[in-house]
Amino acid sequence: MGAIYRREIGAFFSSSIAYVFLAVFYVITGFFFAMDNLAAGSANLSSVFSTMFMICIFLVPILTMRLFSEEKKQKTEQGLLTAPVSLTSIVLGKYFAALTMLLIGVSIVFIYGVILSIFGTVAWMTLISNYLAILLVGGAFIAVGLFISSLTENQLGAAVGGIVCLLLFFLVDTLAARVSVPWLQELLYYLSFYSRYYEFTCGIFNLSSVLFFISTTVLFNFFTVRVFEKRRWS
Amino acid sequence: MIEVRNLTKHYGDKKAVDNISFTVENGEILGFLGPNGAGKSTTMNMLTGYISSTSGQALINGVDVLEDPIRAKSFIGYLPEIPPLYLDMTVKSYLNFVFDLKRCKLPRRSHMKDVMTLCKIKEVENRLIKNLSKGYKQRVGVAQALIGNPPVLILDEPTVGLDPKQIIEIRTLIKRLGKNHTVILSSHILSEIQAVCDRVVIINKGVIAADDTASHLSEQVTTDHRVIARIEGEKAEILQALRAIEGTKYVRADMEREKGIWEFEIEAEPGRDIRRDINAVAREHEWNILMLKNMEMTLEDIFLKITMGEQLGIGKEDTK
Structure with missing residues (x-):
């Protein structure tokens, strides 16, 4: 797992993906930070955090798109799959590499926090809980993106598929509001990533949501392992 | 060391590999010979x-x-x-990655140096793999297989796409590796297998057609009775004279290669070496023989010979 993790981190930085990801991440969050906090004179970072959710929908698939699709296309997966390592550790190595990139991106909020603390008081506990929340959501997104990347050998297909899939998780909310069947509505709300995440930006640290995001992550990583398992046995 | 028992692989209804069994002893180089699509790669992928x-x-x-x-x-x-190479890595960082991936316990620096020296890639260690020539890429592929010094090496068509000089280099390397590794090597080129392997398994359409030592196999497929000759002289006369040689089964005039020089395909009865007779005929008529060589037996011929157990005619029109 360590070898794959280190290789992927290296590959992120030797290709342009890491720089594009971080640059776009910083520019957009920086814009909202400048507008809603600095210009508006507010110490409440919740608008930065709600923007991050949307950024993740579009940027996480970019991060995960080539992780498996490129291996398949370049036939390098044969090297991984015939090496004395388990499928789980291959998947997790790649998962944690992408998560590390996300971590580097999201950690910018601590710099925003420090800047704000010059002008006023910052609710550090809220900031930290928001920070953990975006990592949990982003972590689940990465697992979904990784799964989609394992299904195709086309990077672009994996990226578009990932974005569409994550947008669906986001749109479930809007759909739920229009559904009149109570149990279905409840189910859709239960599945909604955004309403769960929104709670966090309001400062509510809901343990069931934490579990929801972690189980989504585990589930999709498990699916990815199954994709390879199934291909081997087909 | 390697034991394969009744191995079978179906893709849907298609049987890619059908109930094959063989064993490879310690320190043996086994050649896996078969045309494209015979099931060589499938077998190796299963192994x-x-x-x-x-x-x-x-x-x-x-x-x-x-x-x-x-x-x-x-x-x-x-x-x-297709060697599993990450094109945007340098040779050294790629091999380091493989070293970690295989959780190799050997001393890193000296092992890395040994492998790179053995495969002659030390001089390109800091270059990106995508910038290397095909021959170097192939050698990096061999190097990644060698990392960790595994007792068994499985090489799928290691010389495909290389130029003749590189082919010889890779063959020499494999021979050297065979001294302290068990090697399985696949190819669709007979001469390659003969040059390198102790033993040959011939596979065709997913089944084993032959399992024999390389030297025994070469005896079976000698082609002294099938020759190609270039003779200077009058085409019709030569044809007639050649046909008159005792034991010839088949003589065919091919094209005029140079002015006044014709190429003939001659087949005699199996086991009969007719090269001297051709010479004798030429001397008698004062023709010049400008070339005389045995016809190479193609892989298809060998399959037919081994599987059907029959002697083959030469100069089948469809081979031209």
């Missing part, structure tokens, strides 16, 4: 645990590849048909 078998068993060092894949894989260095 290395890349794909599963439909039925049957593959044991590496006594460990079943399906039951304990990680341990079985740790005995194997594998060079797939």
Whole structure:
């Protein structure tokens, strides 16, 4: 797992993906930070955090798109799959590499926090809980993106598929509001990533949501392992 | 060392590999010979645990590849048909990655140096793999298989796409490796297998057609009775004279290669060496023989010969 993790981190930085990801991440969050906090004179970072959710929908698939699709296309997966390592550790190595990139991106909020603390008081506990929340959501997104990347050998297909899939998780909310069947509505709300995440930006640290995001992550990583398992046995 | 028992692989209705069994002893170089699509790669992929078998068993060092894949894989260095190279890495960082991936316990620096020296890639260690020539890429592929010094090496068509000089280099390398590794090597070129391997398994359409020592196989496929000759003279006269040689079964005039020089395909009865007779005829008529060589037996001929057990006619019109 360590070898794959280190290789992927290296590959992120030797290709342009890491720089594009971080640059776009910083520019957009920086814009909202400048507008809603600095210009508006507010110490409440919740608008930065709600923007991050949307950024993740579009940027996480970019991060995960080539992780498996490129291996398949370049036939390098044969090297991984015939090496004395388990499928789980291959998947997790790649998962944690992408998560590390996300971590580097999201950690910018601590710099925003420090800047704000010059002008006023910052609710550090809220900031930290928001920070953990975006990592949990982003972590689940990465697992979904990784799964989609394992299904195709086309990077672009994996990226578009990932974005569409994550947008669906986001749109479930809007759909739920229009559904009149109570149990279905409840189910859709239960599945909604955004309403769960929104709670966090309001400062509510809901343990069931934490579990929801972690189980989504585990589930999709498990699916990815199954994709390879199934291909081997087909 | 390697034991394959009744290994079978189906893709849907198609049987890619059908109930094959063979064993490879310690320190043996086994050649896996077959035309494209015969099931060579499929068999190798099953041995290395890349794909599963439909039925049957593959044991590496006594460990079943399906039951304990990680341990079985740790005995194997594998060079797939397309080397699994990350093009945007340097040779050195790639091999370091493989070293970590295989959880190699050997001293890193000296092992890395040994492998790179053996494969003659030390001078390109800091270059990106995508900028290397095909020959270097192939050698990096062999190097990654060697990392960790696995007792078994499985090489799928290691010389395909290389130029003649590189082919000789890779063959020499494999021969040297065969001294302290068990090697399985696949190819669709007969002469390559003969040059390198102790033993040959011929596979065709998913079944084993022959399993024999290389020298015994070459005896079986000698072609002294089938020759190509270029003779200077009058075409019709030569044809007539050649046909008059005792024991010839078939003579065919090919094209005029140079002015006044004709090429003939001559087949005699099996086991009869007619080269001297051709010379005698030429001397008698004062023709010049400008070339005389045995016809190469193609892989297809060998399959037919081995599977059908029959002697083949030469100069089949469809081979031209």
